[in-house]
Amino acid sequence: MRFLSGPEALLNEFELIADKESFAVLHFYERNKAELALLPFADYYRLRSYYANALFAAQAYAQHIEEADWLIEQSIISDIRQVDGRDVYLHFLFSAMRALFYLGQYEASFKRAKALVGMRPHEPKYLLWLRRNLMLWRPSWVRWGFAGAILSLASWLGVSLFSLFLVDPFFPYLRELVFWLRQVSAIMGAASISFGIFGRYYYVERELRKLIRARRPKKAAQEQ
Structure with a gap:
């Protein structure tokens, strides 16, 4: 009977973690980081992918981004496309984008969301997060709409x-003059805020x- 030792024993221990529970994965990986690096690269990469997911679940977003970027880079260098049936490139690009958003790094998050939609233009979750990013980018004419609404409200008050x-x-x-002034202020306020709200959605x-x-011509060119 052969007893496992060293990194192989750790890999076996990792497989026994029930449902790859996040905090158990974090504790296991950080406790055995040095020895796990001695595993064959495919196994090591798989463990780090679970570790990155656990970091995200634990809301350790800055660390998750570092791990996700490493995993994305290595997936390109080593031509690793999937881990346990999951597209690692898209998965970690998506999770890093959300982590950046939660950290308030909206510009970086927006760039990654654009990249995801560029690769999968009809994927609902990518479109949803691109919308969330775009909602933070208000052109000047939308800002003027909200400013007009505030000014009209102040006038009404x-x-x-x-x-x-x-x-x-x-x-x-x-009294009649004041009544009409209030009506005009209310109408202008309602119109301004409607312009701001619908203008923002139109922009998005x-x-x-x-x-x-823009994605369609590139895709057609690649297929040719």
Whole structure:
């Protein structure tokens, strides 16, 4: 009977971790990091992929990004396409993009989201996260819409206070004028905020369509 020892024994121990529970994987990998590096590269790569997933689950996003970038790089260098049936390149590009988003590094997250949509333009989860990134990028005309809404609200409040403390007690003959001023302020505010909200969604959908259209000629050229 052959007893396993060294890195092989650790690999066997790793396989026994129930459902690859995140904190158990983290503890196991960090406790045995030096010895695990002596495993055959394919096994070592697989373990590091589970470790990277565990880091993400533990919300250790900065460490996850480092691991994900290493895994992506090695998948290209060593032509590793899948680990346990999962496309490692797309998986870790996606998880690193989300980690960057959670860390507030929106520009870097946006670039990775664009890359994912470029590769899989109709994948719902990639489109969803690209939308989330785009929602943070507001063009100037959308900002002006929200600014107009705030200004209109301030005007409405100002006119209302003016009516309450001055017009009603001392200048009742101005009530009709104040009424129309309040109506105009409310209408302008509603129009401005509607413009801002719908303008933002229009901007997001327009950018998505542009990215998908830009992808099609490249795909056609590659197929030729």
